[in-house]
Amino acid sequence: MASFWSRAPGQEDIEVVGASRRIGRDIYHFFLRAPWWVDIAVLSTVFVLANLGFAVAYHVTGGVHGAEGFIDEFFYSVETMGTIGYGEMYPTTRAAHAIVTVEALAQIFLLAVTTGLVFAKFSIPRARVQFSQHPTIGPYDGVPTLQFRIGNERESRLLEAVIRIVLFRTEKTKEGVTLYRMYDVKLERDRSPALSRSWTVLHKIDKTSLLWNATPESLEKDEIEFVLTLSGTDELSVQKLHAQKRYVAKEIRWGARHADMLTERPDGKLRIDMGRFHELVDTPPTDDFPYGTI
Numbered sequence: 001m002a003s004f005w006s007r008a009p010g011q012e013d014i015e016v017v018g019a020s021r022r023i024g025r026d027i028y029h030f031f032l033r034a035p036w037w038v039d040i041a042v043l044s045t046v047f048v049l050a051n052l053g054f055a056v057a058y059h060v061t062g063g064v065h066g067a068e069g070f071i072d073e074f075f076y077s078v079e080t081m082g083t084i085g086y087g088e089m090y091p092t093t094r095a096a097h098a099i100v101t102v103e104a105l106a107q108i109f110l111l112a113v114t115t116g117l118v119f120a121k122f123s124i125p126r127a128r129v130q131f132s133q134h135p136t137i138g139p140y141d142g143v144p145t146l147q148f149r150i151g152n153e154r155e156s157r158l159l160e161a162v163i164r165i166v167l168f169r170t171e172k173t174k175e176g177v178t179l180y181r182m183y184d185v186k187l188e189r190d191r192s193p194a195l196s197r198s199w200t201v202l203h204k205i206d207k208t209s210l211l212w213n214a215t216p217e218s219l220e221k222d223e224i225e226f227v228l229t230l231s232g233t234d235e236l237s238v239q240k241l242h243a244q245k246r247y248v249a250k251e252i253r254w255g256a257r258h259a260d261m262l263t264e265r266p267d268g269k270l271r272i273d274m275g276r277f278h279e280l281v282d283t284p285p286t287d288d289f290p291y292g293t294i
Contacts, residue, residue, distance in 0.1 A: 063093030128153035129243035138283035161195035161232035219249035255291030
């Protein structure tokens with residue numbers, strides 16, 4: 001089982017071996033990639049270990065008035081590092097004062113590092129973009145068309161949204177070398193001035209398309225994958241956002257299209273039903289496209 005920091009989106013089924021994992025050389029990047037519960041656990045552990053270390057120093061040197069054993073000295077260290085100072089325990093010797101001085105200095109650096117890491121974690125721009133569960137291939141204006149549905153889950157719009165789709169497939173060179181090659185997929189439109197709730201991205205399968213004469217069986221045989229990369233600027237935070245989604249051949253639904261989400265209300269205004277975002281509708285088969293069931 002691979003760890004959470006070794007996988008990027010779309011790499012869940014890729015096993016990485018032989019790669020160096022020296023987390024200590026890139027703690028900042030590890031902290032940003034790790035889940036919140038891991039970050040909190042790491043910071044809490046560092047805090048406890050630091051106080052245990054100073055408690056040992058107090059226990060060895062003594063000089064803490066009111067401390068009756070190692071547990072009290074640990075709590076005294078916590079009060080010192082937290083700048084609490086209840087007044088029940090205090091240093092009485094030069095050695096204890098020296099340790100307090102070192103601990104106060106360590107607390108400044110520990111607090112600064114913790115604050116910086118937590119702020120950096122909070123300030124990472126995160127896109128709330130949803131992708132339909134399945135892409136579809138069905139007739140569109142009489143032409144078989146590959147379709148993807150994308151939506152913004154936030155109320156604010158994603159300005160100047162740009163979508164890029166790359167097709168991956170397995171090929172063999174004339175020398176017999178197996179390659180996993182990438183191709184850019186030409187779209188009817190790859191830019192939206194303002195992405196709100198829904199956007200259907202289209203790729204017409206004509207003679208210039210890499211999918212010309214493709215079948216469900218041929219796509220699975222060639223191990224076809226599609227990787228969608230979306231970028232844009234959130235109009236509220238004015239931050240650049242990115243999102244990515246991967247689809248494999250078996251997730252494509254042939255002879256289908258995405259259900260209509262827009263309806264007109266009696267007052268003439270439009271209603272968008274987000275509950276139908278992932279819903280598919282069957283398309284009738286034709287002589288050129290004999291697929292008609294979801």
